[in-house]
Amino acid sequence: MFDWLIVGAGFAGSVLAERLASQRGEKVLVIDRRPHIGGNAFDRYNEHGLLVHQYGPHIFHTNSQRIFDHLSQFTAWRAYEHRVLASVDGMLVPIPINLDTVNRLYGLDLTSEELPAWFAARAEPVEVVKTSEDVVVSVVGRELYEKFFQGYTRKQWGLDPSQLDKSITARVPIRTNRDDRYFTDSHQFMPRDGYTRMFERMLDHPGISVMTNTEYRAIRDFVPHRRVIFTGPIDEYFEYRHGKLPYRSLQFQHETLDTEQALPTGTVNYPQSEDYTRVSEYKHMTGQVHPKTAITYEYPSAEGDPYYPILRPENAVLYKKYEALAQATPDVWFVGRLATYRYYNMDQVTGQALATFERIEAQLPRREDMRPAGDIDRSRLEASAA
Ligand code: FAD
Ligand code: UDP
Numbered sequence: 001m002f003d004w005l006i007v008g009a010g011f012a013g014s015v016l017a018e019r020l021a022s023q024r025g026e027k028v029l030v031i032d033r034r035p036h037i038g039g040n041a042f043d044r045y046n047e048h049g050l051l052v053h054q055y056g057p058h059i060f061h062t063n064s065q066r067i068f069d070h071l072s073q074f075t076a077w078r079a080y081e082h083r084v085l086a087s088v089d090g091m092l093v094p095i096p097i098n099l100d101t102v103n104r105l106y107g108l109d110l111t112s113e114e115l116p117a118w119f120a121a122r123a124e125p126v127e128v129v130k131t132s133e134d135v136v137v138s139v140v141g142r143e144l145y146e147k148f149f150q151g152y153t154r155k156q157w158g159l160d161p162s163q164l165d166k167s168i169t170a171r172v173p174i175r176t177n178r179d180d181r182y183f184t185d186s187h188q189f190m191p192r193d194g195y196t197r198m199f200e201r202m203l204d205h206p207g208i209s210v211m212t213n214t215e216y217r218a219i220r221d222f223v224p225h226r227r228v229i230f231t232g233p234i235d236e237y238f239e240y241r242h243g244k245l246p247y248r249s250l251q252f253q254h255e256t257l258d259t260e261q262a263l264p265t266g267t268v269n270y271p272q273s274e275d276y277t278r279v280s281e282y283k284h285m286t287g288q289v290h291p292k293t294a295i296t297y298e299y300p301s302a303e304g305d306p307y308y309p310i311l312r313p314e315n316a317v318l319y320k321k322y323e324a325l326a327q328a329t330p331d332v333w334f335v336g337r338l339a340t341y342r343y344y345n346m347d348q349v350t351g352q353a354l355a356t357f358e359r360i361e362a363q364l365p366r367r368e369d370m371r372p373a374g375d376i377d378r379s380r381l382e383a384s385a386a
Contacts, residue, residue, distance in 0.1 A: 002225040003225070004026060004028045004228070005029050005227070006031070006228075007228065008031075008336065009036075009037040009038065009039060009212070010040060011336070011353065012231040013030055013039070013229060014030065015357075016357060017208050018074075019354070029210075029211065029225065030209070030210045030211070031210075031212075036196070036212055038195050038199045040307065041058045042199075043195045044196065046254070047256075048290075050282065050290055052294045052296065053296070054252070054254075055250075055252065055307070056280070057266065059182075059188070059285060060188070061188045061347065062347035064351060068187045070354060071350060074202045075191040075197065076192040077191060078191075078286075078287055079188070079189055080188060080189060080285055081182075081183070082284075083181060084267045084268070084278075085264060086268070086271055087270050087273065088148065092268065095182075096180075097174050098177060098179060099112055099177060102144075112178070121141075123139055132162070132170075133162040135170045136148075136174075147271065148271050152271035152277055155275070155300055157248055157308075158300065163312055165311040165313075168343065190285050228333070230335075231335055234323070234340070234341060235322055238325050243318065245309075245315065245341065247307065247308060247309060248301075248302070248310050250299060253296065253298075255296075257295060261293060263284070263295070267279070267280040276297040276299050278298055279295055282294050282295075309343055336353070340352070
């Protein structure tokens with residue numbers, strides 16, 4: 001009998017599996033329908049020996065010392081600050097938009113002190129900032145919005161930014177200084193030996209069993225377990241009872257090029273042209289030295305594995321219905337980006353999993369606590385009967 005059946009071997013499932021096994025001494029079975037652990041953060045060496053991220057570039061960044069320290073138990077790190085250029089009007093300019101972006105695009109020589117007024121002269125007043133359009137046009141005006149955000153967002157989501165929650169484009173800040181880093185978090189690192197190695201170490205515990213290529217539905221009635229942690233899409237768990245909850249997908253086109261370096265930065269974005277949104281080169285992130293290089297193009301699509309919750313008002317209403325079902329389902333805990341329909345980064349999912357563990361600790365007595373002194377150890381009894 002397993003204490004926990006954990007569905008999904010990504011950040012949510014793996015962080016929880018390790019905590020439950022190492023801190024509570026519980027028996028955990030982690031399953032994943034994919035042929036590997038790591039969820040969307042899975043990386044692998046391709047046929048040329050280049051480390052690639054199977055599901056697109058994953059860069060770890062966090063402001064949380066606690067989350068960083070937690071993951072540091074399972075990996076050493078390589079310092080890496082991600083930079084992105086956008087192909088706009090025939091030039092490659094920094095995104096997030098910063099002082100250099102504006103000066104190069106418009107042939108200006110503004111200073112950081114002058115740029116706020118330049119933006120303000122173009123910004124459109126928006127009474128209540130609600131959408132992914134509002135949050136950009138209210139700061140930099142329509143022209144920069146159209147050049148950098150509208151086309152990219154329409155491609156990425158199949159929707160206009162005016163149809164999407166403000167939090168989506170708000171992920172990408174607007175700067176008046178020359179900082180050209182994509183993130184400004186206090187901790188910006190890549191796992192030194194890759195994500196998959198980090199997950200292997202996390203799951204390497206005598207209390208944890210792992211089965212890949214395993215569908216929850218196919219085994220749930222045959223593997224005895226007390227409780228479930230579900231990290232897949234929440235609407236799927238409830239058999240789409242209230243209708244399909246939309247998730248956006250991507251198709252990844254991986255290529256190996258016979259050159260040492262293909263791109264000037266880790267990623268180049270295409271907000272105005274091409275069917276793909278961005279192309280990324282892993283050697284920038286991994287620091288791997290190799291005569292060839294591996295790149296990945298991302299083509300957004302409606303069909304395929306669910307990767308992104310689509311944050312807009314009607315989907316929030318639908319999610320709430322599933323959340324209510326989840327709350328009424330005893331002994332099943334819903335955790336992670338797909339199960340809680342949140343546009344979470346890896347560190348946020350780790351934080352959510354650690355917070356869930358604390359709730360489990362508060363709500364469920366540990367097994368040895370449940371056993372009065374002198375009581376028979378049921379797990380031993382079952383083992384000897386088996
Ligand atoms: P997942 O990693 O999706 O894991 C869920 C697992 O559950 C999957 O492996 C799935 O196969 C399995 N599963 C689902 N249903 C079932 C079932 N019924 N039976 C068996 N198994 C099932 N975050 C960052 O911090 N930095 C980045 O740079 C970054 N880049 C990203 C780029 C892309 C293209 C994408 C899509 C995401 C990116 N993210 C990034 C986000 C990051 O991938 C997620 O935050 C994180 O992987 C979510 O972990 P999770 O465990 O919630 O979900
Ligand atoms: N975005 C954009 N242009 C860009 C980069 C991002 O319009 O050059 C918008 C787009 O809607 C995207 C969102 O901002 O989906 C969040 O971007 P981020 O790079 O955080 O996306 P992710 O890495 O999660 O795919």
